[in-house]
Amino acid sequence: MREYFHNLYMTIKTILIGMRITLKYCFAKTVTVQYPDVAPALQPRYRGFHFFEIEKCIACDLCAKACPVDCIYIEKTGARKIDKASGVAKGGAMTRYAIDYAKCMFCALCVDPCPTDCIHMGNVHDMSGYTREDMIVEFTDLAKEGLQTPQPFWMRHEKLPDWAGERKQEWIDRGVPVAEAMVKALEEQKPAK
Ligand code: SF4
Numbered sequence: 001m002r003e004y005f006h007n008l009y010m011t012i013k014t015i016l017i018g019m020r021i022t023l024k025y026c027f028a029k030t031v032t033v034q035y036p037d038v039a040p041a042l043q044p045r046y047r048g049f050h051f052f053e054i055e056k057c058i059a060c061d062l063c064a065k066a067c068p069v070d071c072i073y074i075e076k077t078g079a080r081k082i083d084k085a086s087g088v089a090k091g092g093a094m095t096r097y098a099i100d101y102a103k104c105m106f107c108a109l110c111v112d113p114c115p116t117d118c119i120h121m122g123n124v125h126d127m128s129g130y131t132r133e134d135m136i137v138e139f140t141d142l143a144k145e146g147l148q149t150p151q152p153f154w155m156r157h158e159k160l161p162d163w164a165g166e167r168k169q170e171w172i173d174r175g176v177p178v179a180e181a182m183v184k185a186l187e188e189q190k191p192a193k
């Protein structure tokens, strides 16, 4: 009998402990973030859609091999190597570098193994599409436009809230100094010594 009441007591106690946080939020003031008019608060270490410096990529496949869901697709015409004088990779052409975001789980396991530090988790937090194929980002196509990271569809509009306009400009500015090198990465070049 004593054990029965002890179990009963422990059951009620543990439920109340578990419900404490829930009850606290039940009576807390609700906050509605007016997104997209107001920027979402992203922490500095937020892992968003990647930004990729194609001009530094040596197409070694280490990121693709580290990816637990095999969602990085890399194709090249030949070996690539960093040219010490310019800091950019030369050799074969990058014919494809794509990530399937329908599969990506934003774990960042692809980032650390990269020997040239050219793939990073970015601060793009939303993306949508009408088909699964829309969720595959072809970074080689973005490179032709001087972009290192995808832009959500809604951010392609001219009229944007101030924060979104600034963030979009930040993404564009990042690619400007290396725009020429990005396009060259798509072509065969003399291998680096
Ligand atoms: S973040 Fe993770 S799942 Fe996404 S591409 Fe990188 S390794 Fe793969």
Ligand code: SF4
Binding pocket: 056, 057, 058, 059, 060, 061, 062, 063, 064, 074, 113, 114, 115, 116, 117, 118, 119
């Ligand atoms: S690990 Fe880095 S250098 Fe190698 S293929 Fe991936 S992004 Fe390119």
